[in-house]
Amino acid sequence: MFIYSLQSVLEYRQSIEKEKLTEFSDAERNLHDEKRRLQEIGEHRAELAGDLRALQDKACNSRDIVLILKYSEELQRREQRQMEIVREAALVFEEKRKDLLEAVKKRKMMETHKEHRHQEYKTDLIAAERRETDDMSIQRFSRRGS
Numbered sequence: 001m002f003i004y005s006l007q008s009v010l011e012y013r014q015s016i017e018k019e020k021l022t023e024f025s026d027a028e029r030n031l032h033d034e035k036r037r038l039q040e041i042g043e044h045r046a047e048l049a050g051d052l053r054a055l056q057d058k059a060c061n062s063r064d065i066v067l068i069l070k071y072s073e074e075l076q077r078r079e080q081r082q083m084e085i086v087r088e089a090a091l092v093f094e095e096k097r098k099d100l101l102e103a104v105k106k107r108k109m110m111e112t113h114k115e116h117r118h119q120e121y122k123t124d125l126i127a128a129e130r131r132e133t134d135d136m137s138i139q140r141f142s143r144r145g146s
Contacts, residue, residue, distance in 0.1 A: 017103040
């Protein structure tokens with residue numbers, strides 16, 4: 001029966017890969033959420049610009065326009081901050097992706113090594129069986145000759 005001497009290392013590499021996959025998925029989800037927030041801020045700014053254009057045709061208080069403009073400036077600052085958050089989340093995502101690829105590569109190397117060892121085991125087993133069969137044939141032949 002084949003027993004892989006580095007099975008514990010392979011299992012460790014598999015657990016590391018699973019952990020890296022979880023981290024990658026979390027980073028991907030976070031990046032998606034931050035992009036969605038940025039999009040929502042942009043959509044809100046566009047709505048506000050539309051509201052401001054609608055006020056042009058109406059008689060309105062200058063105070064209302066000033067408040068809308070101040071709010072628009074605040075949304076622009078939020079959008080800039082959110083863009084920075086998205087950039088940082090993208091960097092983390094890329095780092096986690098690289099970590100995951102490295103973990104997958106290490107696990108696959110171990111699995112390839114295990115496969116090679118298993119093939120060597122099977123080859124050695126077949127050779128041992130052939131030697132045993134040859135020895136038995138030689139013994140039978142020598143008994144007949146005696």
